[in-house]
Amino acid sequence: MLPVIPGLLLNGITYGEKQLTLVLTSGHPVVHCPLCHTISQRIHSRYSRKVAGLPWADKRVIMELNVRRFYCEAKDCQRKVFCERLHPAITAYARRSTRLEHYLQNLALQLGGEKAAFLLELLNIHLVSADTLLNLLKKVAIADTAIPKILGIDEWAIRKGQTYATILVDLDTRKPIDLLPDDKLETKWT
């Protein structure tokens, strides 16, 4: 029923009218310090963190992660305490899984911010504003700096009938390259 995320153990599921909450803990007995890579087993403390994932049927999915903090035992390491790193699908400090984030980015790219936010709420996938979708697209644009062979230029609605930005897309990879703050002709060609 659920995708397997290596290293995470499912401790329980809570069903709500619109939401499914998965309670997860890390199953790794030892972890590595992210700074010096020394192995540690000495737990400092635990905390709970919520990360949104892809929906299941008609329910939103929230992963409630019980994360551990560890002591780094290397004497010369500047990181005395660190949080364990989980699977790459759940990056440090992120509020959404990488799979959900890619889903939102693609939807925003195809539909624009306003329509994507409306559809996501209608299908009970994820509650997110048009501005947040724009920021997610900027993350993709910043990450991809290769010079495209074929460039697509399109208007992108941040809010219906109100604000338009210009999106530059690499038509080979279908990834956004940059987002310009308006739809004026002089902005597009500078």
Ligand SMILES: [Zn+2]
């Ligand atoms: Zn360390």
